[in-house]
Amino acid sequence: MVRAFYAILLAAWWVVPVWAQTSTVDPDDLTLSVTVEPLPDPLMRQEMVLITIHGIYKRHITLESLEQPDFDGFNWMQLGQDHWFESLLDGRPVKNMRRRMAVFPDKTGTLEIGPFKHHLTLLDENNKWFEHTITSEPVTINVTPEPQSDDWWFPVRGLRVSDDWSNAPDQLSKGEGVLRVIRISALGASPDMIPPMPELTSPSALIFAHPEKRLVDLTSRGPEAIAFWRWTVTPTNGHSAILEPITFSYFDTVAREMREVSIAPQRVAFGDVVGAPVSDQRTPVETSRIHPLVLRICGIIAFLSGVLAVTRGETLSRYYLRQRLRSWRLQCQLRWAIWRHDMAGVRASAHAIDQLYGYSIERSELLSELDSHLFGRSFDPNIPEKFAFRLRQTLLIGGLHTNVH
Template sequence: MVRILLILFLAATAASAQETDLPTERARLDLVLDDPGAQPMVGRMVLATIRGVYAVNITLEELKLRRMTGVDWVRLGQDNWSQQRIDGRSLRVFERRIALYPKASGSLTILPIAHDLEYLEAGQRRRAIVRSEPVTIEVRAAPVAKGDTWLPARAVELSDSFSADAAQLVDGESVERRVILRVFGATPEMLPPQPAMRAPWLITFSPPEERSQQLTPEGPVTTVIWRWTLRPTTGELGVLPAVTIPWYDTDRDQSQTVTIPAAPIGYKSFADNSASSWSEGFAGGWRILLIWMASGIVSLTLLAAGRGSRRAGVSAARKVLTRWKMRSRLRRDARRDNDADFRKTAVAILRSQQDSSNKPEFLLLRPLDEQVFGKGPTPSRIDLRVLAKTILHRPR
């Protein structure tokens, strides 16, 4: 009896939600690329918005974006629903930000995206599936040999710190080195593995690395934390070599590197023992003195550089984050065609790039000023996306 009632209920539900076709003037779904004419390289982030415009009273919805063999994608936050007036009509607008990552060069076609809708019309529940048109992107090959490190990103920053003065350790003491690599525009899978820090005179222990991801409308920010516990096996001062990490700046289309700096590590007592041995006799003492002096010079030089770089790193990190926010705000204002807010952000960016008393680059904003303040005839509206590219890609 219960089964019969359940079947009847499901049948009644299916009948009440009749499937219909909606014309484009009542329901439309598009995949809108931030830069439609771009030809990205393999692995480079391609930002896009899935945008739906609806003239029906939606009660239930589900967006279906299939996994595809030629591209990975990441959802950049929560969906945004709003009521907007378009062509004189009040319509429901759906937006979802995504980041696409092409996996191979050549023509890449993004398959139609389906939006499964349930809506009310004339007191009845109806169902419709709205699909976007396929979008094709031409993808260029990565400019590296097969097997080489390839990390395309919009920005990369690195910080390096020790739990103690690594060049002045107490006998038997260990020190922890901590490196934080933060990459804007890449997924956790794209970041390189933790580099090895080994030497014949060193015992190294590496706990598992930590990877995390923060989603923003302008792309993911991925952070990896590497740790090494280091303990010398001899008293003599040694130097861990520098580690260089290559990456590709997608905003400037050029190769870049970040470096984990070289670092001295050793016991403080080695210097005291060297001085004592020299004072007991000259046999071999001059060699120990020279080694101690050379090690001390290297240690002090590297420590000064390291401390300075850490202080500079904090300041640089703040500047990078501020720059990211301003650049993201400028792109957002361009997408929304908000010329007033766009001008405020553009002025802030230009002032951060040069002495405010010398303003030749501000001529870039003269057509926009005429559009915003009505200082002269404007033949057509300025394409803010093109102007944003010009401002963001200016040489500094």
């Protein structure tokens, strides 16, 4: 018992000095540092630089406030909220604060990230509050100018481009227009760094440009800037139109080289017009295609459902089986498009499914809701909530068309 008592006292003797509150602050008790991730050589203007502000605190903190420098010569973003956590230092628990930021040098030469100041409220030996401030060391960064070019300077760590349509652009009904949405997603960039929305041109089409939308997602790898370029296109000659290609360049900060995005010419036509397809696209622009394996699975499911119906004694015509198979394929395409967040594919599949079934007020309202997301005054890139489930429920009301026209 005595040995246990002395052991407790010894443990308390080690712990108390760590948390002892005095008006005298040991510099080692509170530290603040700024770490810059490894930089390329040379670092060019507007390239993203990730920094980490890290504080270690051996004292109890009552209140705190982190003051940032002016960031003269930089644009900056904070990547989420400050992260507070505990760790062990020399076998003793300490508090930690970590803040992640992305900065973009907007000037060239030797730039300085000034000191961060952490204003802390501590306790003294009489449990009275007093103010204390710790400061980080400044950091200098050398920045070189970008290569001379007439193109828009656009440095990114990763770039994704998708080209989506509200419905098939070469199968339009007479007088119908089609919505084209190009999505630019740039990792390591701020929204203002994305090139301006280009002018979409065609000698034989009426083109209405919608207001451009830009936003940013904050990720652990840095900000991801996103832009939506949107146009509504209608052929004006009663037949078809060819949209001119869209090109822009960017600087790959990982490979350290200039690259070009080229979206090939696109044919827009009414459904009764037959013409040669436009040339293949020369750049990796995402397209919406359903995986062949998904189609095979849908075919197997449709075949098994037909066999099951026959075993139950139902009389199925060959036409009905074809319609059932097509329904399964379209529903699989719909789920695939939702999974890919392909709004054009979702709309095309949903309207094709609607043509297979009898009229339903609920389904008509649901399709109108989807169209309002695409064609409304405020474009919404998100798919309506539980869209596939709600559409499937409407199919129980109106059965498949069984008459052959």
